[in-house]
Amino acid sequence: MKLNRWMLILTVALSTAGFLLTRSFAAESPKALRGDPLRGGEIVARGTDYGVVACARCHAFDGTADGSSAFPKLSGISSYYLAKQLRDFASGLRTDAIMSAIARKMKAEDIADVSEYYSGVSGTPTPAPPAAQHLLALGARLATVGDDEKKVQACEGCHGAAGRGEDPAIPSLAGQYAGYIGFQMRMWKMGYRKNDANQQMANIARRLSPQDIEAIGAYFERLPRKDSAKDKRRP
Amino acid sequence: MAQKLKSVDVVVVGVGFMGAIMAKELAAAGLTVVGLERGKKRWTVPEFQSPEIHDELKYSIRKGMMQDVTREAMTFRNNSRQEALPIRQWEAFLPGSDLGGSGVHWNGQTFRFTEADFVWRTRIEERYGKDFVDPTLTIQDWGVTYDELEPYFDKFEHLLGTGGKAGNLNGKIQPGGNPFESWRSREYPNPPMKEQYGGVLFRKAATEMGYHPFVQPSSNMTRPYTNPEGLQLNACNYCGFCERYACEHFAKATPQTVILPVLLKNPHFELRTEAQVLRVNLDSHKKRATGVTYADATGREFEQPADLVIITTYAWNNVRMMLLSGIGKPYDPKTGEGVIGRNYAYQTTGDVYVFYDESVNINPFMAAGASGTLIDDFNDDNFDHGPHGFIGGSYIMSALTNGRPIEFHPTPPGTPDWGKEWKAAIRRHYNHTAHMLLHGSSMPTRTNYLDLDPTYRDAWGLPLLRMTFDFPENDVKMTQFCVDHAVEIGKRMGAKAVAGYPRKPPFTTQKYQTTHNTGGVVMGSDPNTSALNRYLQSWDAHNVFVVGASAYPQNPGYNPTDTLGALAYWSVDAIKKQYLKKPGPMVSA
Numbered sequence: 081m082k083l084n085r086w087m088l089i090l091t092v093a094l095s096t097a098g099f100l101l102t103r104s105f106a107a108e109s110p111k112a113l114r115g116d117p118l119r120g121g122e123i124v125a126r127g128t129d130y131g132v133v134a135c136a137r138c139h140a141f142d143g144t145a146d147g148s149s150a151f152p153k154l155s156g157i158s159s160y161y162l163a164k165q166l167r168d169f170a171s172g173l174r175t176d177a178i179m180s181a182i183a184r185k186m187k188a189e190d191i192a193d194v195s196e197y198y199s200g201v202s203g204t205p206t207p208a209p210p211a212a213q214h215l216l217a218l219g220a221r222l223a224t225v226g227d228d229e230k231k232v233q234a235c236e237g238c239h240g241a242a243g244r245g246e247d248p249a250i251p252s253l254a255g256q257y258a259g260y261i262g263f264q265m266r267m268w269k270m271g272y273r274k275n276d277a278n279q280q281m282a283n284i285a286r287r288l289s290p291q292d293i294e295a296i297g298a299y300f301e302r303l304p305r306k307d308s309a310k311d312k313r314r315p
Numbered sequence: 316m317a318q319k320l321k322s323v324d325v326v327v328v329g330v331g332f333m334g335a336i337m338a339k340e341l342a343a344a345g346l347t348v349v350g351l352e353r354g355k356k357r358w359t360v361p362e363f364q365s366p367e368i369h370d371e372l373k374y375s376i377r378k379g380m381m382q383d384v385t386r387e388a389m390t391f392r393n394n395s396r397q398e399a400l401p402i403r404q405w406e407a408f409l410p411g412s413d414l415g416g417s418g419v420h421w422n423g424q425t426f427r428f429t430e431a432d433f434v435w436r437t438r439i440e441e442r443y444g445k446d447f448v449d450p451t452l453t454i455q456d457w458g459v460t461y462d463e464l465e466p467y468f469d470k471f472e473h474l475l476g477t478g479g480k481a482g483n484l485n486g487k488i489q490p491g492g493n494p495f496e497s498w499r500s501r502e503y504p505n506p507p508m509k510e511q512y513g514g515v516l517f518r519k520a521a522t523e524m525g526y527h528p529f530v531q532p533s534s535n536m537t538r539p540y541t542n543p544e545g546l547q548l549n550a551c552n553y554c555g556f557c558e559r560y561a562c563e564h565f566a567k568a569t570p571q572t573v574i575l576p577v578l579l580k581n582p583h584f585e586l587r588t589e590a591q592v593l594r595v596n597l598d599s600h601k602k603r604a605t606g607v608t609y610a611d612a613t614g615r616e617f618e619q620p621a622d623l624v625i626i627t628t629y630a631w632n633n634v635r636m637m638l639l640s641g642i643g644k645p646y647d648p649k650t651g652e653g654v655i656g657r658n659y660a661y662q663t664t665g666d667v668y669v670f671y672d673e674s675v676n677i678n679p680f681m682a683a684g685a686s687g688t689l690i691d692d693f694n695d696d697n698f699d700h701g702p703h704g705f706i707g708g709s710y711i712m713s714a715l716t717n718g719r720p721i722e723f724h725p726t727p728p729g730t731p732d733w734g735k736e737w738k739a740a741i742r743r744h745y746n747h748t749a750h751m752l753l754h755g756s757s758m759p760t761r762t763n764y765l766d767l768d769p770t771y772r773d774a775w776g777l778p779l780l781r782m783t784f785d786f787p788e789n790d791v792k793m794t795q796f797c798v799d800h801a802v803e804i805g806k807r808m809g810a811k812a813v814a815g816y817p818r819k820p821p822f823t824t825q826k827y828q829t830t831h832n833t834g835g836v837v838m839g840s841d842p843n844t845s846a847l848n849r850y851l852q853s854w855d856a857h858n859v860f861v862v863g864a865s866a867y868p869q870n871p872g873y874n875p876t877d878t879l880g881a882l883a884y885w886s887v888d889a890i891k892k893q894y895l896k897k898p899g900p901m902v903s904a
Contacts, residue, residue: 228360231547231565231572237365238552238564278550283539287547 115159115189120197123190131185135194138178144203149259155203156255156306160248162195165275174275202307208258211298215291219299222292230287235296238280244306255305258297265293317608317616323347326607326621328592328636329628331416332876333862333883335570335578336474337625339544340887342584344895349619350578351590351609354413359571363561371721375559378405380420382412382629386774389631393785393821394762395648401771401779407823408661408830409559410629414588415570417629417830418876422558422684422716423534423567425477426873427468427881430461430497431696435869438696439706448706449789452758453651453658455868458840458849461497464881467888469500471880472532475568476540476548478505479532493529495691505537509553513669513677513749514688517713520807526690531712532877533685534568544577555717557684567684590617593775595624595640597856604642604859610775622898623890626861627883631659633865634765634835635780643836643846643855646764648783654846654854656766658759658834659782660870663790665709665753665798665817668725669810676746679718687714687752693797694872695756705789707756709797709872711804714752718745725750728814749808751801754829755794755818756872760787765835786820794818831875833867838882840902848902850894851886857900860886 124141127134139145143155154162168174169183170191186194221227223243226234236243238250245252253261267273268285276282285293324346327338334350342348357363373379382405390399411417431438434456439448448454481502482492507530510518514530521528535551542548551566565572578584589612596605596618606620626636637643637655646657671677689712691697700706717723724741725748731737768781798817805813818828839845842854851866853859862883864875893901 225364226360226563228358231359231549233359233549233564234364241366277552278537279539280550280552283549 115163115192115194115196117193117197117200119189120193120195123194124197128185128190132190133182135198139198141201142203143198143201144206145257147206149257152260153203153256153305154198155201156252157199157245158248158251159192159195159199161251162198163191166191166195168275174273203255203305205255205305206257208298208301211258215295215298216302218292219295219297222288222296223299227292232284232287235300243300243303252306253300254303256300258294258301261297261300262293265296269293317618319618319620322606322620322622323349324621325349325623325625326351326619327625327627328595328607329353329416329626329632330414330570330575330586331411331627331629332418332570333879334416334625334627335574336880336883337627337860337862337887338584339574339578339581340884340891341623342578342581344891346583346623346895348584349621350584350586351592351607351619352414352586352588353591354588356414356586356588357419357561357571359561359563359565363563365563368561368563369554369556371719374420375719375722378409378559380411380413380559380561381405382410387779388771388773389780389782390768390771391782391784391824393783395783399768399781399783402824404825406825407828408832409827410632410830410832414586415575418570419561420559421567421569421876422874424685424874425472425475425479425532425534425877427496427499428461428871428873428878429495429695432871433457433459433461433464435871442696443701443706447700449787451760451762452706452787452789453761453844454706454758455658455837455839455844457868458838458845459882459885464878464885465498465500467881467884468877470884471877473504474542474544474573474880475534476505476536476542476573477503477532477534477568477877478507478537479503480507480529482529491529493691494527495695495697503532505540507531508533508535508537508551508683508686510688511678511682511686511713511715513679513713513715514686516675516749516808517751517804518688520804520809521690524804524807526692526804528688528690531685531687531689531714533683535562535683535685536566536568542573544574546573546576548572551683553681553683553686555680555682555719558716587611591775592628592636593639593777595626595636595642595856595859597641601641602856604856622858624859626859627863630832630864631765631780631782631835633861633863634659635767637836637846637861638767638780639777642853642859645766648762648764651761652843654837654842654844656764656835657844657846658837658868659763659765659784659832660757660759660834660867661784661822662757662829662831662870663709663755663786663794663818664828665755665794665801665815667711667751667753667798667801667805667813667815668727669749669751669805669808670725670727670744670812670814671747671749671809672811673743673747675809677715677749678746679715679723679748679750682715682717684716686716687712689713693800703792703796705792705796707758707790707793707872709753709755709794711797711801712752712754713749715750727812749805749810751805753794753797753801754872754874755790755797757833757870758787758789759834759869763787785822786818791818791820829874831864831870833864833870833875836861836863836865837868838866839868842904848900848904850889850901851882852894852901854900854904858898860890862886
């Protein structure tokens with residue numbers, strides 16, 4: 081009797097374990113694409129002997145970059161999005177004087193590993209430079225409500241409430257440098273950048289004035305950046 | 316006593332898609348136009364904002380955008396032996412309210428009817444003989460032909476920015492399009508939508524079986540688009556919240572995105588919202604309308620005199636407005652005489668679910684309202700009906716318009732409807748199930764009709780509309796036939812299990828089908844069997860035009876909106892070119 085009971089418990093335990101194991105494999109099947117963050121960290125720190133420059137030189141170890149706003153923050157952004165941008169830099173779909181050359185030297189696993197590394201780091205908050213109240217109000221309106229005259233939808237309709245992104249495909253904007261957001265918006269607007277689906281961003285950026293773009297950057301820079309390591313919503 | 320207002324040239328009752336088109340064209344022609352809308356104003360910014368606009372409970376379950384049943388319901392019964400009762404919650408069909416009407420919450424599915432559809436009785440009798448049609452069906456020709464409407468289809472599709480691939484350009488069959496469609500004079504203004512994965516699997520199977528798959532024409536933008544009115548639309552991002560919702564991205568063709576901003580800028584046009592039109596007023600001979608009477612939000616009544624009255628209040632609301640105003644003879648099912656309420660038809664849909672194992676990820680949430688892949692081989696008169704004993708057909712479309720959590724939970728037959736096993740089944744099948752929609756025709760009968768309810772009244776004390784409807788035997792045979800074929804396709808798609816659900820009588824208002832109610836104020840060439848002439852002009856009061864799917868003598872197996880827009884442009888063109896020069900009947904009875 082006693083034995084039977086133990087047998088029963090053991091059977092239940094084993095089958096539960098088996099079930100969990102199966103489930104986690106099922107859930108992890110897309111992770112075949114997932115990189116190794118430790119190896120990614122090595123590339124971030126040292127680069128590679130075939131010419132990939134150490135990412136941390138510009139983007140810092142915690143993805144906060146150098147505060148100049150010339151280089152974007154990378155923390156809080158999905159590995160999917162980061163890897164896609166690196167592949168686009170490599171293929172020429174997206175171009176940048178510095179990143180295109182680096183990305184072309186990266187192997188597929190380098191891209192996966194580095195992306196995995198930065199998607200998991202916690203950035204450091206940076207102070208936002210002062211901005212006029214009316215600019216912040218305009219930015220808040222465009223970001224959360226949009227503009228009916230210009231047929232521009234709210235940024236947060238895709239980039240998520242409080243600019244926290246819609247992982248994995250749509251990046252977080254919260255806490256990103258206003259200068260970088262503005263630069264990219266001008267790139268979309270002038271037709272230099274076009275690596276999104278359905279020309280969505282170019283179409284929007286074309287309708288925004290320089291002041292609108294400045295306002296959007298100022299608004300998002302003031303929002304708290306998503307902390308990848310702590311955010312449980314991250315897939 | 317109603318306060319009498321200053322007379323205008325035109326009053327448009329209902330400012331939805333058709334109302335906006337009619338008003339825009341007439342105001343642009345220099346006429347003073349007043350648009351009376353029972354609902355409130357609403358715009359993409361600020362009203363349609365995510366995440367609130369994706370509130371499934373509010374919009375899908377509680378029908379947040381639909382006609383308010385606490386003020387205006389309708390009653391329903393399956394046949395004249397029953398007592399009709401008010402519908403207290405919309406489910407089978409979802410009539411919209413507020414500015415833009417149902418055009419705000421539609422899916423964007425944009426099919427033209429075919430050459431055969433407009434001469435349906437003639438075509439069927441020519442092909443199968445006079446005795447082939449079930450004598451209880453009251454099918455008839457439209458009084459207008461496809462060739463006459465083609466330029467207006469083209470105009471409406473360019474207004475909408477419809478995306479698709481032509482299957483027949485000026486008579487030449489085009490690879491990749493629908494070979495069964497009637498000719499079109501040029502390509503769609505935009506390319507087709509991206510295919511869903513279920514559509515890819517369907518396309519492969521259908522092609523192997525010798526059918527002709529194509530991507531559904533869609534008025535969800537496939538790229539940024541500026542329409543002929545100069546309005547800019549953005550590209551759709553396939554969020555899966557089209558039908559029952561408003562689009563926050565300016566990416567769905569709606570009155571708000573394709574026409575209303577232009578209309579409202581015209582100084583000849585005035586929009587009055589929360590204006591509930593109670594009736595169209597007639598002169599003492601009942602041959603001419605003198606205007607309309609409406610109640611504002613406080614209940615005060617106004618009389619708005621007008622030289623021209625255009626009724627665009629949704630299919631069966633149009634029928635009710637005609638009955639409340641006493642225009643045209645009400646239909647009597649006992650004698651078969653009368654025209655208002657006659658030839659009410661609907662849609663006969665079926666469903667097929669294709670269940671895969673867990674290695675096949677369908678991703679139902681990556682969808683737009685019109686991103687299906689379909690075949691037209693079993694629709695319309697595209698195949699020989701001779702051996703089958705019914706008329707009409709269905710398109711068979713691999714389509715998931717959404718993967719919304721409350722609404723979408725397919726389970727294989729035999730799964731319990733609740734409890735632990737049900738929960739396990741929906742978790743197992745959510746991402747591994749493809750769906751085929753069979754969107755079938757609906758034929759009118761002598762006994763399916765609309766009239767005023769003798770008992771129940773609305774918030775203004777006026778009788779509700781009463782619907783008497785059940786699926787005709789012809790349509791039941793049709794849906795079974797089409798579902799049988801779709802199940803075969805499903806098996807070919809590599810499924811573990813396929814479940815087919817043909818539509819079965821009795822019709823119930825508590826199971827969603829489509830919002831494609833048609834007929835009741837039909838167009839035609841004989842005043843004894845139609846309420847309107849070929850220009851949508853009332854045979855009885857020449858300055859009343861009724862625009863809507865109420866004009867369809869029967870409902871083919873395609874979604875109705877494209878034809879609705881074509882008819883509106885056709886009608887308003889005739890008003891501008893003929894009627895305004897010489898007001899009077901444009902066709903002699």
